[in-house]
Amino acid sequence: MRKPTFSPTKLTTYLTCRVKYHWAYMTPYGQLMRRPNPAFAFGANLHRALEFFHTAGGAEKLSPDEFRHALERLWSDAGFESAQQSEAFKQHGHALASQYYEAQAAQPTEAVVLFTERTLRRDMGRYILTGRIDRVDEHPDGTLEIIDYKSGRAEVDEEQVRNDLALHCYALLLQEIYPDRPLWIAIYALRPNKKVAVPLDADALAEFRELLDALVAQILDEDWDTLAPRWIPHCAGCEFLELCVRHLGLNPAE
DSSP: OOOOEEOHHHHHHHHHOHHHHHHHHHSTHHHHTOOOOHHHHHHHHHHHHHHHHHHTTGGGTOOHHHHHHHHHHHOOOTTOSSHHHHHHHHHHHHHHHHHHHHHHHHSOOSOEEEEEEEEEEEEOSSSEEEEEEEEEEEOTTSOEEEEEEESSOSOOOHHHHHTOHHHHHHHHHHHHHSTTSOEEEEEEETTTTEEEEEEEOHHHHHHHHHHHHHHHHHHHTOOTTOOOOOOOGGGGGOTTHHHHHHHHOOOTTO
16 A cells, blocks of 8 residues: 655645645545646746756856846746736746846855755655755755745745744655755745745754654544534635535635
8 A cells, every 4th residue: 555645735735724635635626626826836937947047057157148038938827827917927037036146146155056946755654755845055064955945925034944844844855865964944035035044953853753743643544524614714715615615514704
């Protein structure tokens, strides 16, 4: 029997709403009711451009015009509601990419980009943990820094980084490959062009591993026959709201 697989997105969905998790991952509705997501599409396009930027050698090797042309070439309209919306997001993407380039050119670092946009998997015993890491930098002292890009976030602080579920999952994935390396985790908020990084020691990561195992056990042992949705702010924009109203008796007015 194949072990169940969990990603940060899947785990976050459950923590947001167990009913949404049920619709998204345990029924065909997860695929059938998927709708265009402009914010996700925007982030995916920027990720491709930043991957190109770093694999091409960064600001030392790449001119601003070359970076701009790369974003044009790599841009995809998939996930946007119209060509006009895609173009508007692309122009915003050019602005963010330009300020990112300027910051990288003005503040060169001794760190080396170890890899970008890589999907890793780790056997956690009862389940498989998987995640796609935006970027990992290797510093001269051997420290590895996991960097997660955020295209929509207006601000970021150390508390947000320390409490970020995805970054801790990525750290567990990277730990299996580099078990003896010091780790830092970081969020790079592209709108304010700001990166915040904090160290993640082995004890804190071990504690997170215990919490993660407990969360997955709760999901796997969940009684999915007793779904009783309640209205939360997330419901207003949820693609499965109609299903909860029609099949599970959710009353949006309550």
